[in-house]
Amino acid sequence: MNVARRRMVREQLADAGLEDRRVLGAMETVPRHLFVPRLLHHRAHQDCALPIGFGQTISKPFTVGLMSSLLGLRGHERVLEIGTGSGYQAAVLAALCREVVTVERLAPLARRAGQLLASLGYANVEVRAADGRDGVPERAPFDAIVVTACAPHLPSALVAQLTEGGYLLLPVDKGREQILYRYQRRGQEVVIERSVSCRFVPLLPGVQDAPVDVAETPEATAADVAALADNHPETDDEQGNARA
Ligand code: SAH
Numbered sequence: 001m002n003v004a005r006r007r008m009v010r011e012q013l014a015d016a017g018l019e020d021r022r023v024l025g026a027m028e029t030v031p032r033h034l035f036v037p038r039l040l041h042h043r044a045h046q047d048c049a050l051p052i053g054f055g056q057t058i059s060k061p062f063t064v065g066l067m068s069s070l071l072g073l074r075g076h077e078r079v080l081e082i083g084t085g086s087g088y089q090a091a092v093l094a095a096l097c098r099e100v101v102t103v104e105r106l107a108p109l110a111r112r113a114g115q116l117l118a119s120l121g122y123a124n125v126e127v128r129a130a131d132g133r134d135g136v137p138e139r140a141p142f143d144a145i146v147v148t149a150c151a152p153h154l155p156s157a158l159v160a161q162l163t164e165g166g167y168l169l170l171p172v173d174k175g176r177e178q179i180l181y182r183y184q185r186r187g188q189e190v191v192i193e194r195s196v197s198c199r200f201v202p203l204l205p206g207v208q209d210a211p212v213d214v215a216e217t218p219e220a221t222a223a224d225v226a227a228l229a230d231n232h233p234e235t236d237d238e239q240g241n242a243r244a
Contacts, residue, residue, distance in 0.1 A: 002028075002031070004033075004044075004045040005027070005028055005031075005032060005045060006028055007045065008027070008032070008045040008061050009024050009027050009028050009061075009065075011047075012047050012060075012061050012062050012065075013027065013061065013062060013065040016062055018062075018065045018066065018069050019069075020068070020069040020072075022073070022075075022096055023065055023068045023069050023092070023096065024065070025095075026068070026092050026095035026096050027061065027064070027065055027068075027092055029095060030088065030091045030092050030095060031120070032044050032045060032061070032088060033045070034116065034120070035052075035058055035086040035087055035088035035091070035116065036050050036052065036058055036086065037050075037051070037052065037053065045061070047060060047061065047062065048060050049063075052085060052086045052109070053109075054106050054108065054109055054210070056085050056106065056109065056201060057085070057201065058085055058086040058088050059085070059088075059089060059148060059200075063198070064088065064089050064092055066180075066196070067089065067146055067148070067169055067180075068089075068092055068093065068096060070167065070169055070180075070182050070194065071093075071096075071144045071146060071167055071169065072167065073093070073096040073097045073144065075096070075097060075098065076097070076098055076143075077097040077098060077099075077142075077143035077144055078097070078098055078099045078100075078101070078139075078142050078143050079093050079097050079099070079100050079101070079142060079143065079144045079145070079146065080100075080101050080102075080103070080135060080136060080139075080140075080142040080144070080145045080146070080158075080161065081093060081100060081101070081102040081103070081145075081146050081147075081148065082102075082103050082132030082133075082135075082145070082146070082147040082148065082149065082158075082203070083103075083104065083132060083147060083148035083149040083203070084102040084103065084104035084109060084110055084113045084127055085104065085109060085113070085148065086109075086113060086116075087102070087112075087113030087114075087116055087117050087125075087127065089146070089148055090102040090113065090117065090122075090125050090127070091117060091120070091122055091125070093125075093146070094117075094122045094124050094125045097124075097143075097144075098124065099124045099125075099126075100124060100125045100126070101125075101126045101128065101136050101139050101142070102125060102126070102127050102128070103127075103128045103129075103130050103131075103132035103135075103136060104127065104128070104129060104130075104132075105129070105130070105131055105132065105204060105205075105206065105207050105208060106129075106208055106210070107129040107207060107208065107209040107210070108209070108210050110127050110128065110129035111127075111129070113127050114127035126139075129207055129209075130207055131205060131206055131207055132147070132203070133151075133155040133157065133158075133203065133205065134155075134157050135155070135157045135158050135160075135161040136161070137157070137160075137161060140160070140161035141161055141162060141163045141166075142161055142162060142163065142166065143163050143166050144162075144166055144167050144168070144169075145158050145161065145162055145166070145167075145168040145169070146168075146169045147168075147169065147170045147171065147203065148171075148200065149171070149200055149201050149202060149203035149204070150171040150172065150173050150178050150198075150199075150200040150201065150202050150203060151170060151171070151172060151173065151202075151203040152172070152173050152203075153172065154168075154170055154172070154181075154183065154190070158170075159183075159185065159190050162185045162190070163185065164185055164186070164187070165184065165185060165186070166184070166185050167182055167183070167184055168182070168183040168184075168185070168190060169181070169182055169183075170183065171198050171199075171200040173202070177197055178197070178198050178199055178200060179195050179196070179197060179198065180195065180196050180197070180198040181194070181195050182194040182195070
């Protein structure tokens with residue numbers, strides 16, 4: 001077992017109050033460093049979000065652990081993730097449930113995550129390049145849905161694709177702050193039954209592909225790395241809140 005990873009789980013997750021043993025176990029096994037650019041491998045287990053190219057970030061470990069815990073997965077579920085990014089959260093979910101469908105609007109990121117997950121043997125993850133605000137109706141219903149980008153409001157298509165009693169996690173933009181809501185489907189409605197302050201990148205409309213030269217540059221740029229000074233405000237907010 002990787003020492004840095006074990007330490008990450010103990011100090012950033014268990015000591016911070018995350019108790020779900022299946023989540024802690026999953027995050028001990030998923031090789032997080034492989035989901036961050038090679039230039040940042042040495043920072044893969046630090047308590048912050050990191051750039052993954054295309055202006056996006058891999059969420060910090062606590063955020064991934066918190067979201068995974070809030071889904072309360074037992075192992076039999078089919079889960080929809082909106083916002084594949086690096087594919088790391090999808091890999092953690094894949095270790096916790098039966099099947100993951102994950103959707104990313106930036107096609108080069110979707111391709112890269114799909115290739116990485118396949119090469120690591122995560123056979124129960126399907127990555128799609130699409131606008132996740134529509135969900136994936138042809139694969140619905142899902143036992144749980146997790147959105148890893150911040151939305152102005154709850155996309156109604158997602159509610160329709162959730163099973164009765166299922167949880168939907170969504171960061172909502174409230175102007176001065178973002179709130180991560182856990183909704184639960186009850187009949188034709190969803191009720192909010194938990195919330196916590198958080199920070200995520202925005203949920204944006206439409207699918208976007210990139211020219212080949214950009215698509216084939218999966219590493220963080222030197223500028224990304226230079227911008228990543230310790231305690232950079234964009235990656236580690238002052239309240240220590242969850243940050244994607
Ligand atoms: N879960 C990721 C981190 C997510 S960052 C990880 O583990 O690395 C949020 C991602 O959501 C970004 O990659 C962004 O491009 C994507 N995103 C934003 N709006 C989206 C939309 N409408 N549909 C699908 N993906 C979206």
